[in-house]
Amino acid sequence: MTATLPTTTAPPIADRRLLTSTFAILGIVMAVWGARMPAVQAAAHLGPGRLAVVLLAAAAGMVAGLQAGGRLAHRHGPSRLLVAPTVTFAAALALLGQCRTLPSLVITAVVFGAAHGVLDVAANSSAVNVQQAYGRPIMASFHAAYSLGALGGALLAAATAWLPHQVLFAAVGAATALTALAALPVVRSATHLDHSHDDAPTSDHRPARTSRGHTWLLGGLAAACLLAEGAAADWASVHLRSLHSSEAVAAGAYALYSCAMALGRLFGDRLTARYSPTTLVRTGAVLAAVGLGTGLAIGSAPAALAGWMGLGLGLSTAVPALITAAGRGGARTVGTVTTIGYLGLLTGPAAIGALAALTPLPTALALPAILAATVAAAARRALEPR
Incomplete structure (x- = not known):
């Protein structure tokens, strides 16, 4: 497709x-x-x-x-x-x-x-x-x-x-x-x-009507993706240090995550055109969930670095696809979806910190992997609404 x-x-x-x-x-x-x-x-x-x-x-x-x-x-x-x-x-x-x-x-x-x-x-x-x-x-x-x-x-x-x-x-x-x-x-x-304001004439570019439930679904998935980004920014190096890595190696965890995400986005448009947004987001989210989950389960520094890279590469095209889907409903829908998404970015690291106070750190860091699996499961419903 x-x-x-x-x-x-x-x-x-x-x-x-x-x-x-x-x-x-x-x-x-x-x-x-x-x-x-x-x-x-x-x-x-x-x-x-x-x-x-x-x-x-x-x-x-x-x-x-x-x-x-x-x-x-x-x-x-x-x-x-x-x-x-x-x-x-x-x-x-x-x-x-x-x-x-x-x-x-x-x-x-x-x-x-x-x-x-x-x-x-x-x-x-x-x-x-x-x-x-x-x-x-x-x-x-x-x-x-x-x-x-x-x-x-x-x-x-x-x-x-x-x-x-x-x-x-x-x-x-x-x-x-x-x-x-x-x-x-x-x-x-x-x-x-600009075809998304109130006075826009009827045309093929006029925003489609987007239900409140679909808007919240898009926002929730964006929040899941951005929570993972916040987790990588604030917790990847902490995770590597807990595995007795050097400061340099620990600092490189987020750098590898960022490079993997940038790489995925550089090729994302070409892959989206070839395979469809749904296929790409679902496949990427599975890669993110399996990659980070495996890295946490193995518990070694090389596996952890590979896991954070898998998370960045796997989720690289998810937010662009979600924003595109939100854009069908106009700028107001984009604003709502983006707001919900950033709430995940802002609150995610604190949520992981709270979980880490109750459970071992690798268990708390499983949250982004679980949310990536959720993105994979809900991608079709979000990106291909009836």
Whole structure:
């Protein structure tokens, strides 16, 4: 079975390049912010509890931004939301580097998270429209750009560790804002692809009616996938250290997971077109569940590294496929599905920590494997609704 999409006119190459850079920018900024978090903590003299408040503020802002972004993109079209939130996102990053008190960090973190949320919905909804215009799967390539951007941002932060974090944040923020402003002409020309707002005329691109249950199913599966991503980010290295690995090997666990996910997304569109989204997501989710489960069961460092790589490769195309399915219901559905998904990312690591307090760590880390199996079981119902 081959996944096909209806075409309209010539593929909007400039729009695709714009969105590829937008996804890459999201990855770069978030990686730089996360990698230099200890410097932010030290500059404001924050203990772990107060740092958690800052992170909670950013998460709350992001959830609010995701919901607002869905409504705004539904009403005005997602491409109109690509520039202003990017500039706000960039300015907030630069300001976070200057904050020296908890209140200033909390306020700025809320703005940072909200801009991230709005931009995330706008980028994904615009990606659905551009994919529709191309007439073939390209969503995974956008998410690959995010993964590669995050990898590049992490490398940039490591290479500039000698720089004060406020200088790095200001430089990345300025470059991001200038890139967004330079893209204004392309954004203006991209508005013709916005078919998801209320005033859209009846056409083949008009959003299909999506039931509340189907929206929640898509969101739940996205949450399962992003919980696994959060688990890899926060617990993969801890898992390797518990197996008596060196710090270098432990640190490499998440790097291998990220590289496997980026690799899967780079080839994901081609495989989706050949085998269908359902087949690819189900096969990948089985690989993720079996790979991580086997790595946890064997309990050796090489098996664990292979397991985390299997998790990243197996789930690499799941979120792009779920976002594509959500896009059939318009930007508001994308916003809802993305919000539910990010709740999995934000709460997952804490849930695993709570389980680890009650059970051995490998048992707690079986949660992502179980959820990957759930994704495999529910993929057809989610991606091929009646």
